[in-house]
Amino acid sequence: xxxxxxxxxxxxxTRSDVARAAGVSTAVVSYVVNNGPRPxxxxxxxxxxxxxxxxxxxPNAVARALRLRxxxxxxxxxxxxxxxxxxALARELSNRAFEAGFALLxxxxxxxxxxxxxxxxxxxxxxxDGLIIVSLDAGSDGEVGGTPTVYLDQRDQxxxxxxxxxNLRGARIGVEHLVGHGRRRIALLxxxxxxxxxxxxxxxxxxxxxxxxxPHGDGLVCRSEFNRHGxxxxxxxxxxxxxxxxxxxxxxxxxxxxxxxxxxxxxxxVPDELAVVSFDGTDDARYSDPPLTAVEQPIAEIAATALxxxxxxxxxxxxETVQARLVVRRSCGCVEPA
Amino acid sequence: xxxxxxxxxxxxxTRSDVARAAGVSTAVVSYVVNNGPRPxxxxxxxxxxxxxxxxxxxPNAVARALRLRxxxxxxxxxxxxxxxxxxALARELSNRAFEAGFALLxxxxxxxxxxxxxxxxxxxxxxxDGLIIVSLDAGSDGEVGGTPTVYLDQRDQxxxxxxxxxNLRGARIGVEHLVGHGRRRIALLxxxxxxxxxxxxxxxxxxxxxxxxxPHGDGLVCRSEFNRHGxxxxxxxxxxxxxxxxxxxxxxxxxxxxxxxxxxxxxxxVPDELAVVSFDGTDDARYSDPPLTAVEQPIAEIAATALxxxxxxxxxxxxETVQARLVVRRSCGCVEPA
DNA sequence: CTGTTAGCGCATTCAA
DNA sequence: TTGAATGCGCTAACAG
Numbered sequence: 143x144x145x146x147x148x149x150x151x152x153x154x155x156t157r158s159d160v161a162r163a164a165g166v167s168t169a170v171v172s173y174v175v176n177n178g179p180r181p182x183x184x185x186x187x188x189x190x191x192x193x194x195x196x197x198x199x200x201p202n203a204v205a206r207a208l209r210l211r212x213x214x215x216x217x218x219x220x221x222x223x224x225x226x227x228x229x230a231l232a233r234e235l236s237n238r239a240f241e242a243g244f245a246l247l248x249x250x251x252x253x254x255x256x257x258x259x260x261x262x263x264x265x266x267x268x269x270x271d272g273l274i275i276v277s278l279d280a281g282s283d284g285e286v287g288g289t290p291t292v293y294l295d296q297r298d299q300x301x302x303x304x305x306x307x308x309n310l311r312g313a314r315i316g317v318e319h320l321v322g323h324g325r326r327r328i329a330l331l332x333x334x335x336x337x338x339x340x341x342x343x344x345x346x347x348x349x350x351x352x353x354x355x356x357p358h359g360d361g362l363v364c365r366s367e368f369n370r371h372g373x374x375x376x377x378x379x380x381x382x383x384x385x386x387x388x389x390x391x392x393x394x395x396x397x398x399x400x401x402x403x404x405x406x407x408x409x410x411x412v413p414d415e416l417a418v419v420s421f422d423g424t425d426d427a428r429y430s431d432p433p434l435t436a437v438e439q440p441i442a443e444i445a446a447t448a449l450x451x452x453x454x455x456x457x458x459x460x461x462e463t464v465q466a467r468l469v470v471r472r473s474c475g476c477v478e479p480a
Numbered sequence: 481x482x483x484x485x486x487x488x489x490x491x492x493x494t495r496s497d498v499a500r501a502a503g504v505s506t507a508v509v510s511y512v513v514n515n516g517p518r519p520x521x522x523x524x525x526x527x528x529x530x531x532x533x534x535x536x537x538x539p540n541a542v543a544r545a546l547r548l549r550x551x552x553x554x555x556x557x558x559x560x561x562x563x564x565x566x567x568a569l570a571r572e573l574s575n576r577a578f579e580a581g582f583a584l585l586x587x588x589x590x591x592x593x594x595x596x597x598x599x600x601x602x603x604x605x606x607x608x609d610g611l612i613i614v615s616l617d618a619g620s621d622g623e624v625g626g627t628p629t630v631y632l633d634q635r636d637q638x639x640x641x642x643x644x645x646x647n648l649r650g651a652r653i654g655v656e657h658l659v660g661h662g663r664r665r666i667a668l669l670x671x672x673x674x675x676x677x678x679x680x681x682x683x684x685x686x687x688x689x690x691x692x693x694x695p696h697g698d699g700l701v702c703r704s705e706f707n708r709h710g711x712x713x714x715x716x717x718x719x720x721x722x723x724x725x726x727x728x729x730x731x732x733x734x735x736x737x738x739x740x741x742x743x744x745x746x747x748x749x750v751p752d753e754l755a756v757v758s759f760d761g762t763d764d765a766r767y768s769d770p771p772l773t774a775v776e777q778p779i780a781e782i783a784a785t786a787l788x789x790x791x792x793x794x795x796x797x798x799x800e801t802v803q804a805r806l807v808v809r810r811s812c813g814c815v816e817p818a
Numbered sequence: 819c820t821g822t823t824a825g826c827g828c829a830t831t832c833a834a
Numbered sequence: 835t836t837g838a839a840t841g842c843g844c845t846a847a848c849a850g
Contacts, residue, residue, distance in 0.1 A: 154626070156827055167837045172829055179830075183835060203605040204551060205827030207542045208842050215585075215606070222571060224763075229567035233560060236588040240599060245606055247553075248586040250574035261578060267541040268553070268583055288492070370767045403767045425562075429708045429741045431769040494843055505821045510845060517846070521819060543843030546826050821850075826843105834837080 155197035164193035175201060203245075207269050216452060217265035217289075219249040219258060219275040225368055225396050226424040227439070228276065231294075234445035235274065242453065244271065253367060255279050272452030280338035292451045294444065295338035305448045305462045309339055312437040312466035313346025316419040317391050319435065319468055321354045323475045325389035325417050329362040331376055331401055332393045340365075343393045343421060362387060366397060373400025381408050381416075389417040389474075395426040398434050402473075413475040423469050433471035440464050493535035502531035513539055541583075545607050553583040554790060555603035555627075557613040559591045563706055563734050564762045565777070566614065569632075572783035573612065580791065582609065591705060593617050610790030618676035630789045632782065633676035643786045643800045647677055650775040650804035651684025654757040655729050657773065657806055659692045661813045663727035663755050667700040669714050669739055670731045678703070681731045681759060700725060704735060711738025719746050719754075727755040727812075733764040736772055740811075751813040761807050771809035778802050 157175075161168045166186060173182045174190045182190070193199070207213035216239050220228040236246045247270055249261030255278050265273060272290040281298045292303045320328050330347045333340025344363075351358035364380045366372030373392065377400060380387065392398040398420035402412060410416050412432060420427060423438025443464050451458050470476045495513075499506045504524060511520045512528045520528070531537070545551035554577050558566040574584045585608055587599030593616050603611060610628040619636045630641045658666050668685045671678025682701075689696035702718045704710030711730065715738060718725065730736040736758035743750050750756055750770060758765060761776025781802050789796050808814045 157829095158827080168828080169830075169837060170835090173836090176829080181835065186835080200601065200605050202546075202607070202827050203602075204542055204545045204607040205842090206829080208540075208546050208826085208844090209828045209830090211842075213542060213606070218586075223561065223574065224564065224567040224571045226562065226564065226567070229562040229564070229570075232567075232570070232586065233562045233588050233590075236561065236586055237590055240587070240595070240602065245602055246586050248570065248574055248584050249578070250571050252571075252575055257578070263538065264541075264578070264583055267538050268551070269540070269542040370763045374767070399767045402769065403771075406769060425708045429712070429737045431740065431744060433741075496843080506844080507822080507846080508820060511820090514845080519819065524820080540843050543826090544845080546828090546842090547844045547846090549826070819850105822848085824845100824847090826845095828842090829840105831840085832838090834835105 154202075155199045156202070157199075159197055160190065160193045160199050163197060164189045166190060211269065212271045213245070213269040214243060215245040215247055215268065215270050216449070217247040217249065217262075217268075217270040217273040217275075219251055219261050219265065219273070219277075221251050221253045221258075221276060221278055222369065223248065223250050225394075226426045227395065227422045227441075230424055230441050231445060234441055235449065238445055238449055242449070244453075251278060253278065255282075274448045274452065276339075278337060280336070280341070290452045292448050294448060296342055297338065300461075303451060303460050305444055305451060305464070307439045307444065307466050308463050309342035310346040310349070312421060312439075313343040313391065313393070314350045315466070315468050316421065316437040317347050317350035318354075319470075319474060320389045320391060320417055320419055321350065321356065323389070323417055326356055327362065327385065327387040328356060328389040328391060329364070329380055329387035330393070331373060331380065331390050331397055332363065332365045333368055333397075334365055340393055347391050361385070366400075368394045368396060370396050370400040370403075373397030374404045375400070377401035377404035378408065381405065381410055386410075388415065389419075392418060392420040395420050395422040395424050395434065395436060398436075398473075399426055399430055402430055402434075413473050417475045418473040419468075420473075421466075423466075427469070427471065430473075432473045435471045435474035435476065436469055437466045438469045439466050492540075493537045494540070495537075497535055498528065498531045498537050501535060502527045504528060549607065550609045551583070551607040552581060553585055553606065553608050554787070555585040555587065555600075555606075555608040555611040557587040557589055557596060557599050557603070557611070557615075559589050559596075559614060559616055560707065561586065561588050563732070564764045565733065565760045565779075568762055568779050569783060572779055573787065576783055576787055580787065582791075589616060591616065593620075612786045612790065614677075616675060618674070618679070628790045630786050632786065634680055635676065639798075641789060641798050643782060643789055643802070645777050645782065645804050646801050647680035648684040648687070650759060650777075651681040651729065651731070652688045653804070653806050654759065654775040655685050655688035656692075657808075657812060658727045658729060658755055658757055659688065659694065661727070661755055664694060665700065665723070665725040666694060666727040666729060667702070667718055667725035668731070669711060669718065669728050669735055670701065670703045671706055671735075672703055678731055685729050699723070704738075706732045706734060708734050708738040708741075711735030712742045713738070715739035715742035716746065719743065719748055724748075726753065727757075730756060730758040733758050733760040733762050733772065733774060736774075736811075737764055737768055740768055740772075751811050755813045756811040757806075758811075759804075761804075765807070765809065768811075770811045773809045773812035773814065774807055775804045776807045777804050
């Protein structure tokens with residue numbers, strides 16, 4: 143650590159500083175930095191490497207991006223990063239992208255379609271190599287401008303690339319579990335209408351109840367945004383109705399947290415009076431009271447698949463579906479083992 | 481939406497496409513895009529605007545960044561975005577940055593100092609205009625390379641710009657509240673040693689107990705990472721000790737969630753047998769069971785201040801401190817109003 | 819008020 | 835195996 147050099151360098155070293163220091167041309171520096179496309183003699187390479195270290199040279203990602211027309215970066219747009227599920231997704235993506243040498247540009251659309259669009263435009267202008275988006279609008283189209291894009295929800299337009307969890311089947315499994323517990327009035331605490339994921343989960347709830355010959359009318363449905371507060375408000379409304387449900391399928395963990403708080407406040411015991419199954423299966427479900435039986439999304443798989451879809455040279459299938467699985471805990475009435 | 485034009489355009493329009501279409505020079509296009517630095521005649525401006533719309537022109541942020549040496553982007557590095565507090569911070573920052581015309585590059589350091597360093601380097605190579613970081617290492621130094629950086633935690637080096645919540649005072653207030661409830665064995669469930677925020681909260685806990693003449697030995701301290709699982713494990717250990725504490729000050733909401741789960745599992749009632757106050761005051765605290773009395777960080781203020789510190793032309797003070805405030809809920813033994 | 823032009827740092831073609 | 839030279843799209847002198 144003999145860092146006694148004066149080093150009055152005011153601006154970071156560029157490729158030509160390195161070239162000069164190593165006594166080679168700038169092209170050669172590029173060749174060694176990128177391992178190609180031309181071979182470099184061992185001795186020369188060593189000199190360049192030395193010079194790089196000496197000058198603490200770091201390639202300028204922006205210049206590189208301009209030249210290559212791609213930034214070694216991917217974009218992620220979600221409705222609300224503070225939602226535990228999206229947070230976990232962002233984390234997974236940030237780490238995987240980093241390991242693949244990509245930066246992650248994050249856009250929070252704040253549950254606003256206009257803002258979503260603006261965020262997307264902004265990210266695209268930054269020359270991202272690919273965009274991963276949880277969109278608020280299943281019908282949006284032209285927003286991708288040549289940038290490989292993968293949606294993490296069902297789309298109206300089948301031409302758009304998607305990686306989606308099987309929402310319908312997941313919801314179905316969750317509801318069927320409630321049916322198996324002998325519950326008869328199984329409500330849905332869903333996401334806002336129009337949101338692609340929310341709609342599919344609604345249909346799964348519906349289908350399971352139809353198959354079981356149980357009621358699934360509007361009286362059993364309430365909707366809210368995907369956050370704790372929304373879940374709380376909707377649950378209060380739901381539990382105050384004249385004929386109270388004896389179970390609820392909740393379309394996200396954060397909403398379920400709100401519902402749990404509402405149930406406590408109203409003196410409704412979970413799972414005895416009200417069995418609950420939620421969707422997502424994040425840590426929120428694991429550490430709540432009672433712990434939530436949940437349809438768990440394979441976040442790591444989703445992240446990996448989405449990244450591959452965007453970055454892989456070989457074209458993967460346009461639509462990839464991953465499966466959720468039911469993780470039984472206590473909120474449904476099952477006794478947790480151990 | 482008469483989108484019937486053939487539009488075989490293969491690459492996005494550039495500034496010179498616009499210039500050609502509008503019959504002006506590229507400079508003029510720049511002047512209208514940037515509203516300066518030279519004035520443009522109204523009529524000319526209108527022609528340019530038309531051409532831009534016609535060609536669906538979007539400025540290339542990367543070229544601009546190369547030229548200007550700044551990317552209209554800020555970087556954020558946190559140990560774990562899936563922690564509700566960091567998620568909320570990221571959300572706040574993403575939205576504010578967006579409104580100011582900046583993109584947000586997110587780096588998750590995954591609680592790993594090496595990775596933190598690598599993420600920082602990566603972000604800097606992307607020419608970010610500023611870096612906001614929650615560092616794992618209070619002593620790190622040279623990592624900033626001319627990029628304005630603000631740390632959201634205390635630093636060993638006073639030359640580094642910081643925006644920090646008053647951790648010591650916050651912890652103190654939280655612990656004093658517990659003392660006021662007549663608790664005598666007030667434990668600390670803290671973050672890992674060496675982490676700047678965790679250490680300050682530890683000292684606050686210590687100081688409050690010292691002032692109150694209460695014990696604050698190692699027997700009352702346990703530490704874990706800032707996540708639910710860590711909090712759970714540490715709490716199990718703590719609550720299994722021969723002389724059990726009658727209160728705990730927890731240094732983050734997510735750890736407190738873990739502690740709450742552990743207490744339930746062990747049959748320790750909160751707040752009766754164990755009063756709890758946590759730090760952060762995110763939605764996690766509001767919707768837990770029981771709701772957590774918490775020392776609440778002013779996330780919006782932190783985000784705004786940090787952004788300003790980085791972007792403002794006028795140099796703000798090198799160190800800015802914001803205050804946390806105690807939000808009383810039920811976990812401490814107070815009866816929540818209403 | 820508007821046009822010409824020189825780079826920002828890098829990848830790469832073409833020539834040596 | 836290496837070097838010289840071009841241009842990615844944009845900004846901002848500088849010159850009209």
